[in-house]
Amino acid sequence: MAEALRIGIAGLGTVGASVARVLRDKSAELTRQCGREIVVTAVSARDRSRDRGVDLGGAKWFDDPIELAEKADIDVFVELIGGDEGAARSCVSAALDAGRHVVTANKALLAKHGVALAEVAEKKGVLLNYEAAVAGGIPVIKTMREAMAGNSVNRVFGILNGTCNYILTRMEAEGLTFEACLKDAQRLGYAEADPTFDIEGNDTAHKLAILTSLAFGTRIASDDIYLEGISNITQADIRAAGELGYRIKLLGVAQRTESGIEQRVHPTMVPTASVIAQVHGVTNAVAIETDILGELLLSGPGAGGNATASAVVGDIADIAKSRPGFQHGPVFGRPAKELRPYKKAQMRSHAGGYFIRLTVHDRTGVFAAIAKRMADNDISLESIVQHANGSDGATQKTVILVTHETTEAAVRKAVDGVTKDGHLTDKPQVIRIERAG
Numbered sequence: 001m002a003e004a005l006r007i008g009i010a011g012l013g014t015v016g017a018s019v020a021r022v023l024r025d026k027s028a029e030l031t032r033q034c035g036r037e038i039v040v041t042a043v044s045a046r047d048r049s050r051d052r053g054v055d056l057g058g059a060k061w062f063d064d065p066i067e068l069a070e071k072a073d074i075d076v077f078v079e080l081i082g083g084d085e086g087a088a089r090s091c092v093s094a095a096l097d098a099g100r101h102v103v104t105a106n107k108a109l110l111a112k113h114g115v116a117l118a119e120v121a122e123k124k125g126v127l128l129n130y131e132a133a134v135a136g137g138i139p140v141i142k143t144m145r146e147a148m149a150g151n152s153v154n155r156v157f158g159i160l161n162g163t164c165n166y167i168l169t170r171m172e173a174e175g176l177t178f179e180a181c182l183k184d185a186q187r188l189g190y191a192e193a194d195p196t197f198d199i200e201g202n203d204t205a206h207k208l209a210i211l212t213s214l215a216f217g218t219r220i221a222s223d224d225i226y227l228e229g230i231s232n233i234t235q236a237d238i239r240a241a242g243e244l245g246y247r248i249k250l251l252g253v254a255q256r257t258e259s260g261i262e263q264r265v266h267p268t269m270v271p272t273a274s275v276i277a278q279v280h281g282v283t284n285a286v287a288i289e290t291d292i293l294g295e296l297l298l299s300g301p302g303a304g305g306n307a308t309a310s311a312v313v314g315d316i317a318d319i320a321k322s323r324p325g326f327q328h329g330p331v332f333g334r335p336a337k338e339l340r341p342y343k344k345a346q347m348r349s350h351a352g353g354y355f356i357r358l359t360v361h362d363r364t365g366v367f368a369a370i371a372k373r374m375a376d377n378d379i380s381l382e383s384i385v386q387h388a389n390g391s392d393g394a395t396q397k398t399v400i401l402v403t404h405e406t407t408e409a410a411v412r413k414a415v416d417g418v419t420k421d422g423h424l425t426d427k428p429q430v431i432r433i434e435r436a437g
């Protein structure tokens with residue numbers, strides 16, 4: 001049997017401790033599958049005295065993860081600290097510079113420095129594996145990088161943040177407000193004390209940036225993502241979506257268009273009958289549309305110790321199975337130096353259907369004025385519905401428009417026009433509709 005593969009783990013929190021536990025509990029099975037033993041020989045975290053709930057046996061403790069990366073007797077450095085700078089970036093760089101394979105779950109780090117790190121890994125002839133960085137336990141990186149060779153991707157989209165999907169699912173199922181659902185998500189540990197990163201779409205954007213690079217062979221461009229979170233989604237939107245046969249999801253979408261690649265994260269209406277609309281709660285899903293395969297949808301647990309550890313351990317097992325001298329495949333599917341510059345499609349040229357909800361004064365001529373603004377911008381309407389707000393004597397109405405395919409620029413111009421006409425009593429709500437099978 002080949003020599004044991006020696007692992008160093010930096011970060012022993014939710015994911016790190018789970019990885020150590022799985023490697024220990026599944027040791028015999030992993031040895032059979034990989035043809036060699038996998039042994040944790042070194043670990044690092046901040047607090048040496050904390051009980052991690054797992055026997056770390058003879059692993060050597062390092063207070064400094066960079067020292068672990070550079071000096072420990074290891075073959076694979078596993079980074080589970082998190083963050084795009086600081087300790088995580090320094091120790092991953094140090095491990096690659098030292099010619100060690102790296103496994104990480106750190107989407108923030110890869111979204112910002114992934115291409116530069118991949119260049120080092122490829123120059124050194126080592127692996128940089130990151131299955132857990134996108135959609136937790138769902139094997140989407142492997143699928144896109146290995147199983148879809150020869151396919152040209154047209155669009156990749158998904159539910160990439162469990163916190164947002166949990167909130168939207170409960171808002172719809174129980175008629176609760178956004179704020180009430182967010183509080184519950186925090187109480188149950190699905191959302192951080194500061195949930196901004198999740199609910200404003202940044203976490204989804206990091207994962208989308210990685211998927212875009214894999215899908216289109218472009219350099220990662222996480223600063224070029226159109227971003228809108230879910231904090232302004234109301235019960236009125238959820239109810240109207242339901243009545244029209246849609247469900248609201250926070251999607252990350254990357255799509256090839258004539259003018260470049262769109263990367264966008266925003267609340268999206270998907271047909272209630274579509275497969276992605278059936279993805280509830282904290283579950284994640286990724287849909288990939290290609291020329292050869294058609295549409296593939298993967299769904300499963302996107303976070304949590306065990307699910308994430310499953311992906312990290314899979315990455316470690318791949319390294320255990322690789323043989324010395326074997327040429328490793330490139331980190332983002334193409335050699336990092338050959339990744340093309342990202343050509344951004346402007347959001348204003350985005351083409352699609354739109355849901356527009358307007359709260360207006362209940363007076364003569366308003367409806368006609370709205371219809372005129374739409375017609376002036378060549379927007380053709382699939383449906384237009386109006387509701388009186390409240391009972392007799394209400395002075396406001398809600399007007400809900402669903403457009404046929406049009407452009408973002410046209411919708412913005414039309415809605416600006418309606419706003420200038422002075423008919424609105426509240427901020428207009430605009431939600432993009434996404435085609436989904």
Ligand SMILES: NC(=O)c1ccc[n+]([C@@H]2O[C@H](COP(=O)([O-])OP(=O)(O)OC[C@H]3O[C@@H](n4cnc5c(N)ncnc54)[C@H](OP(=O)(O)O)[C@@H]3O)[C@@H](O)[C@H]2O)c1
Binds near residue numbers: 012015305
């Ligand atoms: N949690 C999930 O469900 C999930 C899912 C997918 C991906 N991820 C990614 O996995 C990574 C880890 O997430 P997590 O949830 O496990 O985080 P976590 O529970 O906060 O754990 C972070 C760990 O890093 C250690 N650490 C922090 N700064 C350090 C430093 N300077 N030197 C050494 N150790 C340091 C902490 O030490 P102490 O314990 O001593 O404080 C802790 O053990 C992140 O990149 C995250 O985005 C997480």
